[in-house]
Structure formats: C-alpha cells, structure tokens
Amino acid sequence: MNVQNVLSSRYFPVVVWVFGLLVVWEFSSWFLLHVVEASMAQSKIPYIHELVYTFTQYGYTLFVEGKATFSNAAIGFLLGATLGGLLAVLMSISKWIEQLTFPYAIASQMIPILGLAPIVYGIFRDEQIARILIAGYITFFPVALNMLRGLRSVDPTAVELMYSFAAKPWMIYWKLRFPAALPGLFSGLKIAAPLAVTGAILVELMGAQNGIGVLMLRNLYYGPSHNYMFWSTVIVGAFLGVVSYLLISLIERIVAPWQPDFRSSGGDD
Amino acid sequence: MSLVNTPEIKLERVSMLYQTDSTEVLAVQDVTLDIKQGEFVSLLGPSGCGKTTLLRIMADLIQPTNGEIKVAGESARAARLAQKYGIVFQSPVLYDWRKVKQNINLPLEMIGMKKSEREDRVNALLELVGLEDFKEKYPWQLSGGMQQRVAIARALAMEPEILLMDEPFSALDEFTREHLNEELLSIWSKVGSTVVFVTHSISESIFLSDRVFVLSPHPGRLSSVVDITLPRPRTQEMRNSPEFFQLIADIRDSFEGV
Numbered sequence: 439m440n441v442q443n444v445l446s447s448r449y450f451p452v453v454v455w456v457f458g459l460l461v462v463w464e465f466s467s468w469f470l471l472h473v474v475e476a477s478m479a480q481s482k483i484p485y486i487h488e489l490v491y492t493f494t495q496y497g498y499t500l501f502v503e504g505k506a507t508f509s510n511a512a513i514g515f516l517l518g519a520t521l522g523g524l525l526a527v528l529m530s531i532s533k534w535i536e537q538l539t540f541p542y543a544i545a546s547q548m549i550p551i552l553g554l555a556p557i558v559y560g561i562f563r564d565e566q567i568a569r570i571l572i573a574g575y576i577t578f579f580p581v582a583l584n585m586l587r588g589l590r591s592v593d594p595t596a597v598e599l600m601y602s603f604a605a606k607p608w609m610i611y612w613k614l615r616f617p618a619a620l621p622g623l624f625s626g627l628k629i630a631a632p633l634a635v636t637g638a639i640l641v642e643l644m645g646a647q648n649g650i651g652v653l654m655l656r657n658l659y660y661g662p663s664h665n666y667m668f669w670s671t672v673i674v675g676a677f678l679g680v681v682s683y684l685l686i687s688l689i690e691r692i693v694a695p696w697q698p699d700f701r702s703s704g705g706d707d
Numbered sequence: 708m709s710l711v712n713t714p715e716i717k718l719e720r721v722s723m724l725y726q727t728d729s730t731e732v733l734a735v736q737d738v739t740l741d742i743k744q745g746e747f748v749s750l751l752g753p754s755g756c757g758k759t760t761l762l763r764i765m766a767d768l769i770q771p772t773n774g775e776i777k778v779a780g781e782s783a784r785a786a787r788l789a790q791k792y793g794i795v796f797q798s799p800v801l802y803d804w805r806k807v808k809q810n811i812n813l814p815l816e817m818i819g820m821k822k823s824e825r826e827d828r829v830n831a832l833l834e835l836v837g838l839e840d841f842k843e844k845y846p847w848q849l850s851g852g853m854q855q856r857v858a859i860a861r862a863l864a865m866e867p868e869i870l871l872m873d874e875p876f877s878a879l880d881e882f883t884r885e886h887l888n889e890e891l892l893s894i895w896s897k898v899g900s901t902v903v904f905v906t907h908s909i910s911e912s913i914f915l916s917d918r919v920f921v922l923s924p925h926p927g928r929l930s931s932v933v934d935i936t937l938p939r940p941r942t943q944e945m946r947n948s949p950e951f952f953q954l955i956a957d958i959r960d961s962f963e964g965v
C-alpha cells in the first residue's frame with residue numbers, strides 16, 4: 439500500500455474526521471479544566487484517555503451489565519415485533535379489526551414510558567420482565583404501522599396477477615404481500631430497535647439490580663469521583679443502540695437485498 | 708350442443724360502466740362476440756376505447772355491469788379458478804424480489820409443479836424469449852422490453868388454454884417486435900391456446916390474427932370484425948403482399964366509418 443492508495447481510499451476522510459474530532463475534544467477538555475477552570479469540568483467534557491483507561495479497568499463489568507440490558511431488550515424487541523407484525527396482518531385482512539384496534543394502538547403510544555415503567559415494575563416486581571415488556575411495548579407500534587403500510591403498498595395489478603392464477607388468499611400473502619411488505623417491516627424494526635434499548639435502560643433507572651442503566655444511575659449518584667465511569671456507561675448505552683440498529687440493517691441486507699436502496703449505481707460490485 | 712361448437716369465449720351484449728364518486732364512464736357498450744377455441748383474435752382500437760376493460764372482463768378480473776360472458780360454456784370465474792388463463796398485462800408486473808427465472812417460475816409454483824420439471828420448463832421459456840443470459844438478474848436490471856419478454860414467458864409458463872395479452876409488444880422496438888410476433892405465432896401453433904391480443908397497431912393485428920375486432924371509442928363499441936384470410940404459417944414477406952395492404956386499407960375504412 440503506497441501513500442497514493444491511502445489518500446484515495448474512501449475511508450481516509452472518515453479517519454481524518456475521527457482523528458480531528460478526538461484532538462478537538464481532548465483540547466477542549468484540557469482548556470475547560472486548566473484554562474477556564476470551570477467547576478466539574480470533567481463532567482462536561484471528560485478526557486478521552488481517561489475514558490479509555492476506565493474501559494480497560496472496568497471493561498468486564500460494563501460488558502456484563504450491557505449484556506443484561508441488551509439481551510432483555512432483544513427479547514422484548516422480538517416479542518413486540520412479532521405482535522406488531524401479527525396485528526398488521528390482521529388489520530390488513532380486515533378493516534373491521536383495523537377500526538377496532540387502531541385507536542387503541544395509537545392511544546397506547548400516548549402513555550409516557552416514564553410513567554408506564556414504574557407501573558409495570560410495580561405489578562411484576564421483576565426487573566427482567568419489566569425490561570422485556572417495556573422494550574416490547576415500544577417496539578410494537580412502529581413495527582405494526584410500517585408493516586401495515588408495507589402490506590397495503592402492493593400494486594393492484596400484482597394482486598390481479600395472483601387472481602389470474604386462482605391463488606388462494608394465504609398464497610397471495612405468502613408469495614406477494616409478505617415479500618412486498620419487507621421494506622416497510624424493516625424500516626419499522628430499524629426505528630424500534632434503538633428505542634427498545636433506551637426503554638430497557640429507562641426501566642433500570644426505576645430501581646433494578648442489574649443492567650447498564652443501574653450502573654449509570656449509581657455512578658451519577660456517587661458524584662464527580664465516578665465521572666469517568668458514568669460517561670463510560672453512557673457510551674455503552676449509545677453503543678448498544680447503534681449495534682441494534684446495525685444488526686437489523688445487516689439482516690435486512692440478507693433477507694431483502696433487492697430493494698432500491700441497495701442497488702449499486704454501477705462502479706463497485 | 709357439441710363441445711366443438713361451443714365458443715371458447717362468448718360475450719353477449721356486454722357493457723361496462725365505471726362509476727366513481729362524481730363521474731360515470733361507459734367504457735364498453737353492448738359488445739357481442741364469439742371467439743372460437745384455438746383462434747387467434749385481436750382487439751384493435753385507439754387509446755381509451757375499452758380494450759383493456761374487455762380483456763379484464765374476459766379474465767374475470769372485473770364483472771361487466773350488463774350482459775353475459777361465457778368461457779367454454781361456463782362462467783369466466785370457473786375458467787379462472789380452473790387456471791385456464793395466462794395474462795400479459797399492459798405493464799410487466801414483475802415481482803421485484805424475484806430474479807428473472809423466479810418470476811417465470813411463479814405460475815408453476817402456483818399449480819404445484821415438481822421442482823425438476825419447473826427448472827426445465829423455465830429454461831425452455833428463457834430460451835424462447837431470448838433471455839438465457841439474464842435469468843439470474845433482478846427485474847430492475849433489465850430494459851423495459853426485456854421485462855415485457857419476462858412477463859410473456861411467465862404467461863406462457865403454464866401453457867394456458869386462453870392467453871390474454873394487453874399490448875405486450877407496444878414498448879418494444881420494431882425489430883424485436885416483428886421477431887416476437889413470429890415467435891408468438893410459432894408458440895401458438897405448438898400450444899394451441901386461444902389468444903386474445905390487444906393492440907393499437909393495425910399491421911400487427913393483421914399479421915397475427917385470424918380475426919380482428921375493431922373497436923371504436925366513447926363509448927367502446929365493436930365497430931367491425933375483419934377476417935384475415937392470409938394463409939398460415941405467416942411470414943415476414945406477407946407484410947409486403949397486396950393482400951396485406953388491402954387488409955390495412957379495409958381496417959382503416961372501418962375506422963373512418965365511425
């Protein structure tokens with residue numbers, strides 16, 4: 439690899455950006471701490487190298503707690519996505535079911551999670567169940583809505599083609615409506631996945647024993663001495679959200695690679 | 708009544724009135740016609756004269772507001788449920804998520820054909836429409852004309868008794884079109900389907916058909932039926948024969964009379 443190659447690589451700008459950002463951040467941190475001498479300067483813009491150090495020290499703890507949060511969020515997400523998808527199918531089959539359930543589905547979204555989480559927690563008294571339920575609850579609506587739109591997006595002539603084969607209704611779903619609804623389903627899943635993680639973290643703030651949210655709350659509570667750990671938990675939380683999104687995107691590429699978004703415009707590929 | 712004399716498709720004073728909230732359009736009025744089994748007929752007429760509407764009535768995709776349709780002595784619905792139809796729509800209507808070969812495969816899956824058999828059939832069809840090299844492509848990777856050829860292959864896949872084609876070649880260039888005209892006739896002579904072919908090209912309708920139903924617009928009526936006496940098999944040279952020109956003139960006249 440020569441210099442020319444490195445410079446023309448499409449990752450080069452990204453590397454430059456990331457590096458530049460790190461430098462600016464470290465400098466700002468130093469500036470705030472030593473020049474401005476702001477109070478709690480490190481809570482505002484912590485040193486990156488201190489955060490890295492914290493990760494090397496407490497990486498395992500962060501991993502274990504992150505895993506607890508993520509696995510519950512994932513189960514809730516799957517549950518919510520399944521139910522949301524099912525409801526979308528039912529609503530697409532029958533206008534009657536749609537009219538019956540849709541107002542409630544919307545109304546359910548009006549309840550603030552911040553209020554719902556303690557209620558659910560109070561009822562079940564189990565942090566795992568609470569996390570799963572809240573993650574599922576958040577996932578349900580965007581998935582149902584986007585899936586329904588996908589099922590309805592089918593070109594009427596494509597349905598007529600199925601009629602001309604004397605296709606049974608379930609065949610029309612299996613061969614036409616479901617595949618056509620995949621892009622809609624995945625946009626719902628991509629909206630819901632990071633939200634499910636956020637929801638699970640929120641439940642943990644209400645007084646759980648495990649999870650990244652618990653770690654976050656404790657270190658916030660312990661004050662400035664635990665500042666770097668607090669920031670690390672925030673980073674892990676954000677990271678879990680990003681991972682969940684990327685995971686869904688990857689699955690989408692495998693399951694529905696034919697979508698316009700993935701079409702290469704010549705050149706590579 | 709013997710089976711041979713039963714017309715394959717019979718329309719009896721068929722009318723179609725489209726009703727939307729504010730307007731009514733009489734798309735087809737009092738069309739009566741017979742199409743014999745194994746016959747190749749064209750519906751010819753200018754845009755908006757109800758050709759697609761008639762075809763959709765024959766395919767049992769819509770029900771006429773008046774009149775009656777019989778297919779092989781039974782209802783069009785019975786014929787559709789018996790999977791007698793192959794349809795080529797005015798647009799290709801390919802499924803985005805299926806590759807070319809899978810799109811052609813679709814009707815074969817619907818009739819539950821064995822997998823090994825399906826593969827042979829699909830390959831033969833790909834060869835027929837000249838798309839062997841594109842079988843692994845997705846529809847969006849094909850030109851409009853190629854997409855339409857995939858749609859034709861798909862309609863032929865289950866060797867339908869009745870082939871309904873709605874301007875299948877109108878998106879193609881003249882060369883490909885004449886080539887596919889000939890191919891279609893050779894397929895038809897092998898399969899023996901009854902073909903109803905919609906077009907607004909006078910010469911195409913003459914070259915292909917046994918009979919041409921000429922439609923006039925607003926409302927869509929059957930204005931004349933022209934027998935095409937050219938012998939079969941039809942050849943490209945016939946396009947330059949005096950008979951061919953005479954037929955063109957005859958059909959033009961029947962339009963003038965409208």
Ligand SMILES: Nc1ncnc2c1ncn2[C@@H]1O[C@H](COP(=O)(O)OP(=O)(O)OP(=O)(O)O)[C@@H](O)[C@H]1O
Pocket residue numbers: 725726727732733734752753754755756757758759760761797907
């Ligand atoms: N679904 C519909 N609702 C209302 N009006 C319709 C509908 N379909 C067709 N029409 C009207 O019926 C008339 C005949 O339409 P049709 O599509 O059968 O014409 P066509 O002969 O196939 O035309 P073209 O050659 O342009 O395809 C037109 O005036 C059209 O506006």
Ligand SMILES: [Mg+2]
Pocket residue numbers: 758759760797873
């Ligand atoms: Mg039409």
